[in-house]
Amino acid sequence: MKKYNYVRKTFSWEGKRYTAYGKTEMEALQKMVELKEALKRGEKAINDKTTVDRWFREWIEVYKKPSGITEKSLDMYMQKYNGYIKPVLGSLPLKDIKEIQLQKILNEEAGKSYSHVSKLRMVMRELFSKARKSRLIVYDPSEDLQLPAVMKGSNRSITEEERQHIQATAQIHRAGLWVLTILYTGLRPGETATLLWKDIDFDKDEIHVYKALESGTGAIKGPKTQAGNRDIPIHSALRGKLLAARGDPFAYVFTKVNGKPLTADAMQQLWKSFVRAMNLEMGATVYRNKIVQPLVADDLTPYCLRHTFCTDLQRAGVPINVAKELMGHSNIAVTANIYTHRDGKTLHHNIQKLSDWEASQCDKTSGKKEKKMI
Structure with a gap:
């Protein structure tokens, strides 16, 4: 029986090494070209070991863009993925993603608007549901995700x-x-x-x-x-x-x-x-x-x-008693309930005001000491 000494050709594709074999130099090169083309079409690269980031890009190109999705809607998908999912899960294989990992990402957004958190969950559900339907993963880790406590109903500010x-x-x-x-x-x-x-x-x-x-x-x-x-x-x-x-x-x-x-x-x-x-x-x-x-x-x-309007008054530094009058509240506690909603920018702004005041007090104290020494 005749034995062949196979020619091997290796190359890299998106950080992973691939090998093509042929009985001759020409056959190995031809198979390498065919493998590269298959990878470009996504026929070989997509499986349960595919990273979440790789799958997201394929999913956007193959399923979302051809559906006629608008640029604004596409931007929303990209924003939610790049801002919240990719930093945590982008480099992990699809098969390793667990529900608890996705739930933790959602829980980090607790207290934010219902619109933002529900859209983030929607992206997760569409992304992993399609992976399961495509038989890339055995189960869908996003199917039972729960929304954390969010700002919902009329008692919230707009984003x-x-x-x-x-x-x-x-x-x-x-x-x-x-x-x-x-x-x-x-x-x-x-x-x-x-x-x-x-x-x-x-x-x-x-x-x-x-x-x-x-x-x-x-x-x-x-x-x-x-x-x-x-x-x-x-x-x-x-x-x-x-x-x-x-x-x-x-x-x-x-x-x-x-x-x-x-x-x-x-x-x-x-x-x-x-x-x-x-x-x-x-x-x-x-x-x-x-x-x-x-x-x-x-x-x-x-x-x-x-x-x-009320939270904007707070952010602008309007005193709560003035805001009460502008809102037409009979009880300042109603205004206070809105004013006490957490707002990061306002908190930082007011801490800076405290720092500036303390610095001014130190300057006054230093000035008095200097006068006494004179």
């Missing part, structure tokens, strides 16, 4: 990402002025519904608030407490927009399309329309004029805008 998209959508949607008014004044939605143009005092740069749409009845009544009667200075970012839309003194500032006053149902529909436009602005997936993959958090409500 900076949400703020950018809200402001962009406000430029093109008929509800834009209404949305920005809540964001820059902290008005309750029911208070905006009863606002007349004569209530906006451009000479004094104030909005006079003294009535609201009563929840449940639709009746216009005065505030439940005296604290609801207040004058809110007009934010500089809002004044020009209000002036441009200025109408008859006894006309409602915000109305339905037919010009009639806003009702609770009308405000709900107005907000729903604004959120749809915001989803489109963010690049949400649409099928037959229906948004099938929304990007706006489902807990985003008009009250989030009011809440944000």
Whole structure:
């Protein structure tokens, strides 16, 4: 029996060594070329030993981009993966990923917005679910992931990402002025519904608030407490927009399309329309004029805008007693509940104020000692 001395050709591909064999030099080279091409197509490189990072890149190229995903949606996937998953798991083989590792990544985001944490979990689920369906791994480590405690519901501030998209959508949607008014004044939605143009005092740069749409009845009544009667200075970012839309003194500032006053149902529909436009602005997936993959958090409500006004006051260093008056709270404890929400930038800013004060006290003490020595 004739024995062959096989020719071996080796090469590296993405940090891993591969070998091709042939009975002749030419055959070995040909097989090496074929193997390289197979690796480029992902036919040989993808298995349970493939790293999470390698699988993510293949998954994006093979499954997400061809699906018609928008650039903005793609950016969201890249941001969540590169910012939170890759640093922890990127270099590990798919087969070694356990549920607890993914859960720990989510738990690190506790206290942040529901939108952010739920999107991070969504990326994990899509990534590892496809790996299991492709038979690369035996089980899906992401299928039972739980969200940690997050800022959900109307009692939260908007994220900076949400703020950018809200402001962009406000430029093109008929509800834009209404949305920005809540964001820059902290008005309750029911208070905006009863606002007349004569209530906006451009000479004094104030909005006079003294009535609201009563929840449940639709009746216009005065505030439940005296604290609801207040004058809110007009934010500089809002004044020009209000002036441009200025109408008859006894006309409602915000109305339905037919010009009639806003009702609770009308405000709900107005907000729903604004959120749809915001989803489109963010690049949400649409099928037959229906948004099938929304990007706006489902807990985003008009009250989030009011809440944000309060937290913005805190970040700007406005005293809590002043914020109480601007918000129309009857009890400062209500304002304090918002002011005490953790905000890293505010905490650092105030510690710096403490450091500056202590330094000034040291300078004063040193000055007194120098005078005594003289």
